Amino acid sequence: MSLFQHLEPYAGDPILGLNEAFQRDPRPDKVNLSIGIYFDEEGRIPVLEAVRRAEARMLDEGGAKPYLPIAGLPAARRAVQGLLFGDGHAAVASGRVVTLQTVGSSGGLKVGADFLHRWLPGSEVWVSDPTWDNHRAMFEGAGIPVHAYPYYDAAGGGLRFDAMLEALSALPPRSIVLLHACCHNPTGVDPSREQWQRLVPVLRERELLPYLDLAYQGYGDGIDEDAYAVRLLADAGLSFFVASSFSKSMSVYGERAGALSVVCSDAAEAALVDGQLQATVRRNYSSPPIHAGGIVAHVLGDPALRALWRSEVDAMRDRIRGMRRALHERVGARLPGHDLGYLLSQRGMFSYTGLSPAQVDRMREQFGVYLVRSGRMCVAGLNAGNVDRTADAMAAVLADEGPGPDGR
Ligand code: LMR
Numbered sequence: 278m279s280l281f282q283h284l285e286p287y288a289g290d291p292i293l294g295l296n297e298a299f300q301r302d303p304r305p306d307k308v309n310l311s312i313g314i315y316f317d318e319e320g321r322i323p324v325l326e327a328v329r330r331a332e333a334r335m336l337d338e339g340g341a342k343p344y345l346p347i348a349g350l351p352a353a354r355r356a357v358q359g360l361l362f363g364d365g366h367a368a369v370a371s372g373r374v375v376t377l378q379t380v381g382s383s384g385g386l387k388v389g390a391d392f393l394h395r396w397l398p399g400s401e402v403w404v405s406d407p408t409w410d411n412h413r414a415m416f417e418g419a420g421i422p423v424h425a426y427p428y429y430d431a432a433g434g435g436l437r438f439d440a441m442l443e444a445l446s447a448l449p450p451r452s453i454v455l456l457h458a459c460c461h462n463p464t465g466v467d468p469s470r471e472q473w474q475r476l477v478p479v480l481r482e483r484e485l486l487p488y489l490d491l492a493y494q495g496y497g498d499g500i501d502e503d504a505y506a507v508r509l510l511a512d513a514g515l516s517f518f519v520a521s522s523f524s525k526s527m528s529v530y531g532e533r534a535g536a537l538s539v540v541c542s543d544a545a546e547a548a549l550v551d552g553q554l555q556a557t558v559r560r561n562y563s564s565p566p567i568h569a570g571g572i573v574a575h576v577l578g579d580p581a582l583r584a585l586w587r588s589e590v591d592a593m594r595d596r597i598r599g600m601r602r603a604l605h606e607r608v609g610a611r612l613p614g615h616d617l618g619y620l621l622s623q624r625g626m627f628s629y630t631g632l633s634p635a636q637v638d639r640m641r642e643q644f645g646v647y648l649v650r651s652g653r654m655c656v657a658g659l660n661a662g663n664v665d666r667t668a669d670a671m672a673a674v675l676a677d678e679g680p681g682p683d684g685r
Pocket residue numbers: 292293311312313314409462
């Protein structure tokens with residue numbers, strides 16, 4: 278009996294598949310700028326000291342591993358609210374905010390999508406063009422049709438804000454608008470504060486439902502600064518979703534430490550939302566991981582560990598910025614006609630290089646430098662030991678293309 282011969286072959290994930298290909302590449306001087314992982318100056322995934330100390334305490338406290346509640350560890354959930362909204366925010370104090378610890382922010386995104394499919398039937402989602410590939414897959418997987426709004430300006434390397442605003446202004450009420458709260462993946466291009474402020478009346482007047490993805494808090498301008506959009510929408514009294522992650526900010530990728538928060542119109546509505554989100558989690562994966570919850574609760578719950586963690590996030594952000602400058606300078610020195618100014622203006626882990634799939638393939642095949650085929654570069658994978666090789670590879674593929682119309 279053959280039940281599955283009709284299956285479509287899986288082409289592999291464009292990001293995770295590339296990371297696996299990198300691991301198999303035998304070249305010693307290969308450079309991994311594909312997956313969104315922060316590597317330190319030695320090319321390793323760091324174990325943050327704040328996390329190490331938190332884990333040591335957890336071990337001391339005893340190793341029992343009961344199931345967590347469906348919504349996760351209460352101390353972790355409270356800590357997430359403080360991080361997103363700031364201590365003592367009125368929305369949190371009034372009981373309008375529901376927060377669940379989830380299996381990474383991916384788990385949060387999916388739980389939120391399943392919830393919306395059931396409880397806001399007929400609503401469709403709009404994502405930025407481009408966005409993280411998995412956004413589309415997750416919402417489609419939850420049965421919600423996915424569309425795109427204009428976002429990245431390929432010609433100038435910035436934001437098509439007016440086109441974005443116009444597109445959002447024409448959406449039907451109750452449309453879901455997926456927004457990257459900071460450090461846009463894959464482009465590194467974010468709205469300015471003034472642009473976020475201009476989005477608020479459109480979201481309100483069109484009765485749209487913002488769904489924020491906050492996976493890189495601390496990698497843009499700072500932990501509080503990167504929560505600007507979350508706090509702005511909360512201050513404006515909007516109802517919205519936020520999926521947030523500690524994978525990058527605590528360097529705990531495989532722990533799957535994330536959260537889903539929903540800001541509701543009042544505490545009574547929040548209680549209903551809380552209940553149905555918990556029902557959604559139970560149907561999906563029952564409850565979130567205890568170790569992830571413990572790390573978050575310990576690091577954020579202890580003032581000394583929290584301060585240490587903040588300083589470690591600051592150091593990671595500074596190193597990424599230094600690498601942006603280093604690559605910009607080195608490509609500029611090799612190719613005086615090309616000013617890759619976008620490396621300096623884009624923020625967070627990623628830059629959108631504008632390189633074509635063929636150019637990306639050549640960088641990988643000839644130089645062992647791995648980027649995602651969309652042209653996305655994870656600048657957090659650069660270090661003093663590989664930035665010259667990366668600049669060589671970029672200069673080689675750009676030289677063959679000649680300067681673009683705007684010198685990019
Ligand atoms: C990325 O975009 O590279 C990361 O968010 C990792 C992933 O799961 O794709």
